[in-house]
Amino acid sequence: MTMQNTAAIIAATAPSAIAERASLTRALDIVANVIERRNTIPILSNCRIQGDGQTLFVTGTDIDIELVVALPAAADSRLDTSVPAHGFRDFLKKATASDFVAITHEHDDSRDNVNLDFERVNYTLQALPGSDFPTLRGPSLIDFGGKPDSAYRNFRMTGPAFLDGINSVMGAMSSEETRYYLNGMFFHEYQNEFVMVATDGHRLYRRVMALPEGAAAMPGVIIPRKTIALLHKLLKGKACPDHVDIEVTEANARITWGDPDFHVTITTKLVDGTFPDYNRVIPTGNDKVAVFDADTLAEAVRAVSLVSSERGRAVKFQMSKDNAALTVNNPDAGSAHADVACSYDSYPLEIGFNASYFADMIAVGAGKGEPITAKFSDSGSPALFTGSIEGWTGVLMPMRV
Numbered sequence: 001m002t003m004q005n006t007a008a009i010i011a012a013t014a015p016s017a018i019a020e021r022a023s024l025t026r027a028l029d030i031v032a033n034v035i036e037r038r039n040t041i042p043i044l045s046n047c048r049i050q051g052d053g054q055t056l057f058v059t060g061t062d063i064d065i066e067l068v069v070a071l072p073a074a075a076d077s078r079l080d081t082s083v084p085a086h087g088f089r090d091f092l093k094k095a096t097a098s099d100f101v102a103i104t105h106e107h108d109d110s111r112d113n114v115n116l117d118f119e120r121v122n123y124t125l126q127a128l129p130g131s132d133f134p135t136l137r138g139p140s141l142i143d144f145g146g147k148p149d150s151a152y153r154n155f156r157m158t159g160p161a162f163l164d165g166i167n168s169v170m171g172a173m174s175s176e177e178t179r180y181y182l183n184g185m186f187f188h189e190y191q192n193e194f195v196m197v198a199t200d201g202h203r204l205y206r207r208v209m210a211l212p213e214g215a216a217a218m219p220g221v222i223i224p225r226k227t228i229a230l231l232h233k234l235l236k237g238k239a240c241p242d243h244v245d246i247e248v249t250e251a252n253a254r255i256t257w258g259d260p261d262f263h264v265t266i267t268t269k270l271v272d273g274t275f276p277d278y279n280r281v282i283p284t285g286n287d288k289v290a291v292f293d294a295d296t297l298a299e300a301v302r303a304v305s306l307v308s309s310e311r312g313r314a315v316k317f318q319m320s321k322d323n324a325a326l327t328v329n330n331p332d333a334g335s336a337h338a339d340v341a342c343s344y345d346s347y348p349l350e351i352g353f354n355a356s357y358f359a360d361m362i363a364v365g366a367g368k369g370e371p372i373t374a375k376f377s378d379s380g381s382p383a384l385f386t387g388s389i390e391g392w393t394g395v396l397m398p399m400r401v
Contacts, residue, residue, distance in 0.1 A: 016102060018074045018075075019056050019072075019073035019100065020071075021101045023071045024058070027262075030234065031059060034062045034065050034066075035047065043128050044062065044063070044134075047059060047083065048130050049130070050080045054074070054075070055073060059135075060085055065226065066135065066266070068267075070264075071262055079105055082128045082132075096120050103117075112128070113126060114127045136268075153215060153247070154245070157246065163231075166232055167364075168389055169185055170185060172198040172200055173225045182201065184225050184228065185222070187221050187222075188219065189218040195208050199278060201397075203361065207389075207391055223253055234266075241257040243257065244257045252267055282384065286384050288376040289374075290343065290375075291343040294366035296341070298359060298362045301362070305355040305356075307335060308333065314401045316351075316352045320344070321345060322344055323340070325340075326339075350401070351376060351398050352400060361385055366388050366389070367388050367389075372386070372387045380398060383395070
């Protein structure tokens, strides 16, 4: 089977497509991220397959997030169906060797099936109508080349910058259901800069970046936690694209990347809520400044925390000239103490922090071998952290010790 016989395939009675097996497998690997193997709504276990003549579109959704992959294929424009996604992916990965796979939709009053032809073996999957598949794209069928309806911002960022921003902020997102408006990452324009923020009420991470063209006066939107995690997974490592295009509407956000040979689109509902005024939480008067070697500080926090099996146990910091004494007390297991050299030339201070949050703060804010700066006010006020990442700020609430 070769791509040269596409004319005969497209002219067949049943809507059909021929695609490269490797690209189609990659597409299924991506859309499967939002498709559960077991679902109370049958069509949500399926992926939608559509053609427009020269492109095959593979779509998965969980109602809140829609993932679409576009890849070159000889794909009949009449082709619009849906099949069990995980079964389809298993066949693509485990069937006998073939460079291409032919997809044929056979539908009449008594059957609705999709046949998969791997040259030497054929499979048949039960199908459901593509028209019944839920979508976040509105009424149009395949319109990724155009601008979305009611879009009020459309801008581009480099892929590495977008991923770096997500990486430096996502650790502070909340998973607490009662404060649902914190279950995501807040994107907005502030003082002519592009800002990403997340907080769980105990810590806050903020990243300030150059404002992309087209994002001026962008209203704040909250991208859900699950979407952020998915973006992080799909964009990290060698998969990171040169750029991503971001489109924001009143209810949805759309992030796209790729090239004509493989194009990915994520459309997500936004968190319907108001993000708190985080600028009121960021301290401005902290005048007690300590500069640590991040690696040394992280190792000391990890070491003293070993005395406790509770990740949330407080580490007490006793700040004195050029030294931080770290202590953890556990009535059931004993105590631990470590001295960490630092640059500190202010009044003595005693303050406690959640050990796990503090360790995460160091890991996010400073690279290996880099310094991290902590600014304190008093034992009951939040501490402000900056590190080697340009534009990054961390805020950590204290604990009683």
